[in-house]
Amino acid sequence: MSIFDHIEKLLLKAEVGKPLSRDEIIELLKMSGEYSEYLFATADRIRKNEVGNKIFLRGIIEFSNFCERNCLYCGLRKANEKLERYRMSDEEILETAREVKATGISTVVLQSGEDSHYTVEHICRLVQAVKDETELIITLSLGERPPEDYRAFGEAGANRYLLKHETASPELYKYLRPGCQIDQRVSCLKTIKALGFETGTGNMVGLPGQTYEILADDLMLMKILDADMLGIGPFIAHQDTPLAGIENDDIELTLRVIAIARLLTRNTNIPATTALSTLNPHGRLLALQAGANVVMPDFTPEQYKSRYDIYPGRTDMGSTKDIIAKLEKDFQMIGRIIDYSAGHRPARTNSGTVH
Numbered sequence: 135m136s137i138f139d140h141i142e143k144l145l146l147k148a149e150v151g152k153p154l155s156r157d158e159i160i161e162l163l164k165m166s167g168e169y170s171e172y173l174f175a176t177a178d179r180i181r182k183n184e185v186g187n188k189i190f191l192r193g194i195i196e197f198s199n200f201c202e203r204n205c206l207y208c209g210l211r212k213a214n215e216k217l218e219r220y221r222m223s224d225e226e227i228l229e230t231a232r233e234v235k236a237t238g239i240s241t242v243v244l245q246s247g248e249d250s251h252y253t254v255e256h257i258c259r260l261v262q263a264v265k266d267e268t269e270l271i272i273t274l275s276l277g278e279r280p281p282e283d284y285r286a287f288g289e290a291g292a293n294r295y296l297l298k299h300e301t302a303s304p305e306l307y308k309y310l311r312p313g314c315q316i317d318q319r320v321s322c323l324k325t326i327k328a329l330g331f332e333t334g335t336g337n338m339v340g341l342p343g344q345t346y347e348i349l350a351d352d353l354m355l356m357k358i359l360d361a362d363m364l365g366i367g368p369f370i371a372h373q374d375t376p377l378a379g380i381e382n383d384d385i386e387l388t389l390r391v392i393a394i395a396r397l398l399t400r401n402t403n404i405p406a407t408t409a410l411s412t413l414n415p416h417g418r419l420l421a422l423q424a425g426a427n428v429v430m431p432d433f434t435p436e437q438y439k440s441r442y443d444i445y446p447g448r449t450d451m452g453s454t455k456d457i458i459a460k461l462e463k464d465f466q467m468i469g470r471i472i473d474y475s476a477g478h479r480p481a482r483t484n485s486g487t488v489h
């Protein structure tokens with residue numbers, strides 16, 4: 135059997151919903167570039183079949199760039215003294231949530247560094263206020279917290295929680311996130327899922343020391359956790375971190391990870407991350423044609439936006455209105471339409487295997 139026949143057989147197997155083994159995932163990650171288009175086309179068909187042609191929008195508000203961690207890759211790390219820190223006031227956060235609501239978007243993501251300034255009571259108050267006023271579906275992304283905090287957030291009205299596992303390799307995780315452990319991360323994710331949150335995880339692609347085997351483990355972890363949302367983005371070196379100068383100019387591997395994530399997890403919500411468009415002007419559209427179905431416009435007020443400097447070059451310029459109008463045009467070009475509803479992970483259809 136030729137290599138092409140072999141890859142075709144693998145993709146067919148995936149398309150009908152049969153599970154891929156770790157070795158098969160590695161093969162798809164490693165295969166020669168000429169086969170990529172078949173992988174992307176397969177993921178695109180599964181995406182269409184499972185979650186449809188609509189692109190869901192999530193408005194994101196990055197309300198604090200304080201962080202107590204020292205992740206080697208991230209510009210918000212505590213040791214980065216060059217960064218001017220900010221915390222938005224509760225009123226500013228509420229006002230921004232109203233702006234999200236005014237565009238017609240139904241869901242808001244409240245994201246910050248790991249910032250213990252925000253007590254559990256404070257976050258709950260915020261969640262309640264945003265919910266009472268806007269009725270938006272609320273996603274929190276605040277990092278690791280004790281189980282009782284997650285429970286309280288849910289009781290206050292939070293619906294979803296994002297906590298990327300970043301890398302499934304215990305060694306790489308420990309190296310990149312000093313003082314942290316992957317087991318702890320996974321334990322948080324299991325708690326979040328068990329509490330009934332729609333749960334988001336994900337990884338970075340192109341990290342120093344990352345192998346195809348590690349990427350396959352990332353993908354298997356997403357599947358095992360039964361995560362509902364998967365944020366997969368390229369690593370981009372930040373000049374004020376220990377990983378400064380490490381080149382990653384290739385989005386091809388990130389697109390492959392997105393596509394394989396779609397093959398494995400079927401009906402999940404997968405954003406085309408901003409980091410992709412930072413590396414390639416067409417990055418976001420390519421991802422949307424390789425399995426992704428979500429875009430997250432940034433609503434953080436202008437005076438703070440550039441200070442949420444996780445990696446360089448990340449801000450979409452202009453007003454959110456202009457950004458959304460531009461997105462709408464781009465999506466039309468690839469035959470897709472924006473959907474303003476909450477975009478929950480759908481129930482499985484008969485065409486897919488229930489998992």
Ligand code: 5AD
Nearest residue numbers: 207208298368369370371372444445
């Ligand atoms: N490149 C790409 N993504 C990054 N993140 C943090 N630093 C970087 C970087 N240098 C991502 C992580 C984290 C999210 C807040 O930003 O995946 O979960």
Ligand code: SF4
Nearest residue numbers: 201203205208211247
């Ligand atoms: Fe903090 Fe998250 Fe950045 Fe790590 S990745 S330094 S936890 S904001």
